[in-house]
Amino acid sequence: MDLLTDEQKNEFQTCFQQFDKDLDGRLNPKESVMALKSLGVNLPESEVSAGTDFNSFLQVVVRKLQITDPADELQRAFNCFDLEGTGFVAVQYIRQVLTSMGDILNGQEIDQFIRDCDTDNDGYISSAEATKIILSKLS
Template sequence: MELLTDDQKNEFQTCFQQFDKDNDGRLNPKESVMALKSLGVNLPESEVSAGTDFNSFLQVVVRKLQITDPADELKRAFNCFDQEGTGFISAQYLKQILVSLGDILTSQEADELIRDCDTDHDGFINSDEATKLILSKLT
């Protein structure tokens, strides 16, 4: 479950423990359904196995909530702007997008972001450069 942050794991662990009424480290089907429902996952009892342990519970949560690697999500988002499927977009096109979004970035702020993103200074931003920069800003 390397896709989950420690906070997410703790949140799901707390949820699991709240529904584990007999504290045996396992949820019966009814407890599993209720725990999953509290997280926004709706499954019928027939799709939940008896004696679900925490790891099995996490697997269902990750699969049903489609929790994915942030880098993969960022690359997919980047690809939405890569209209030609080349794996990169021009710095000029990125600036046009950033400035046209409204009051989010000024032209100067967009230039600074692009300078940070275009690490090889070729005038193009590839998904790896963009992803690395965004992830570095989030941590």
């Protein structure tokens, strides 16, 4: 997995964990398909093995994805949190996830990120809103 940066590995691990409903470190075929779909990889359940561990999951991701465009990476990261597939994530959920990640962002930075991304103040962040803000801060 030398092809992936630590940041990418963390992104994929977060996604894996979001779909590991029973927290056993393995995904059943349905969980695997949903996790992979959130990353833009569409595979039928018949092509996914039962009891997929994180390393096997990473191998599929690396084989199926060519990571080049930062906007695509952000979209895949966003999809890990959009468990319903609606294109939106509740502000409360984003706040909870960012707070639980430790010292990556402090409370004030989280509040600012949410204010920046939830431009219409509807309590939801869209993929487009988040991608636009994050890309603007990276440039």
